[in-house]
Amino acid sequence: MRTDDDSWEITESVGATALGVAAMRAAETRRDDALFHDPYAERLVRATGSSGWTRLLDGDFARRRQELGRAGAGNGAFLVGRTVYFDEYFAAATAAGLRQVVILAAGLDARAYRLEWPSGTVLFELDQPKVLAFKAEALTGVAPAVDRREVAVDLRHDWPKALRDNGFDTSAPTAWLAEGLLRYLPADALDRLFDNIDGLAAPGSRIALNTGQVRSRRSEHERAARTKLLADIGIELDMDNLWYDEDNRSDPADWFAGHGWTVSTTSLAEVLAAHGRTGTADETADIDRHTLLTAIRG
Numbered sequence: 001m002r003t004d005d006d007s008w009e010i011t012e013s014v015g016a017t018a019l020g021v022a023a024m025r026a027a028e029t030r031r032d033d034a035l036f037h038d039p040y041a042e043r044l045v046r047a048t049g050s051s052g053w054t055r056l057l058d059g060d061f062a063r064r065r066q067e068l069g070r071a072g073a074g075n076g077a078f079l080v081g082r083t084v085y086f087d088e089y090f091a092a093a094t095a096a097g098l099r100q101v102v103i104l105a106a107g108l109d110a111r112a113y114r115l116e117w118p119s120g121t122v123l124f125e126l127d128q129p130k131v132l133a134f135k136a137e138a139l140t141g142v143a144p145a146v147d148r149r150e151v152a153v154d155l156r157h158d159w160p161k162a163l164r165d166n167g168f169d170t171s172a173p174t175a176w177l178a179e180g181l182l183r184y185l186p187a188d189a190l191d192r193l194f195d196n197i198d199g200l201a202a203p204g205s206r207i208a209l210n211t212g213q214v215r216s217r218r219s220e221h222e223r224a225a226r227t228k229l230l231a232d233i234g235i236e237l238d239m240d241n242l243w244y245d246e247d248n249r250s251d252p253a254d255w256f257a258g259h260g261w262t263v264s265t266t267s268l269a270e271v272l273a274a275h276g277r278t279g280t281a282d283e284t285a286d287i288d289r290h291t292l293l294t295a296i297r298g
């Protein structure tokens, strides 16, 4: 259950969702036809020292899922598609000349280490203090490919001050990213987040995010089966209790369009198809409910 001021370690609550994403990136990286390579994902997950997460990396969850048929399906294709989309978003943003980057809720995102960045680029990673501390410890000795700055904050609070205090230039156009974040914020915090981004975004700034139905079309039974399957291998992660799905949540496309940004959206299915990847029928239900959005401030 969430509370207004909750915080977490990497293996707890919302922190564990960052591990889930990293575990998927590790799995994709191992494929012969991988759509991206994240050489740090596996190291980050193993750094938990948790047998459950190690078992997930080593294929226990996938094997058990197969044994059970559809019940407890994962969401690999969704996470792969969005990773590719946001990698390409940053390539386009830097090609357009942007040299300031803000990754909101960076979690175990290793783009600061694994992507190529033009010299002079400054990249800010924002997340909760214990999540950033875990990542720094796990990647000790690895040099980022960019001027990477950690900003330990709660994104429901006054994070713009902390960002400015770390050298954010309000006059420079910025490439913002909110990947896998929105549904973990209550409706009022989501509006404040958008207001804050809008207030800090110089003309020419961009934002990319994923959005969509919070609840899966999967049955209660299937969701419960997934939670149980994770628990069976030693992972306590009940995603349905981490999300907010109030009726009054702002639609990001409407919000940014209404504030003078030019919005374009893409479906995950389109991104995956453009890279020759088709989801299984099982994954399609997940894929269909997500939208990828990029907006540019004129």
Ligand SMILES: C[S@@+](CC[C@H](N)C(=O)[O-])C[C@H]1O[C@@H](n2cnc3c(N)ncnc32)[C@H](O)[C@@H]1O
Pocket: 014, 015, 017, 018, 021, 022, 104, 105, 106, 107, 108, 109, 126, 127, 128, 131, 153, 154, 155, 156, 178, 179, 180, 181, 184, 185
């Ligand atoms: C699903 S993970 C996504 C991580 C990363 N963006 C990625 O795709 O690999 C969600 C992340 O949001 C962060 N997060 C959620 N709510 C937050 C808040 N109120 N303040 C700071 N970080 C938050 C969590 O700590 C976690 O790292």
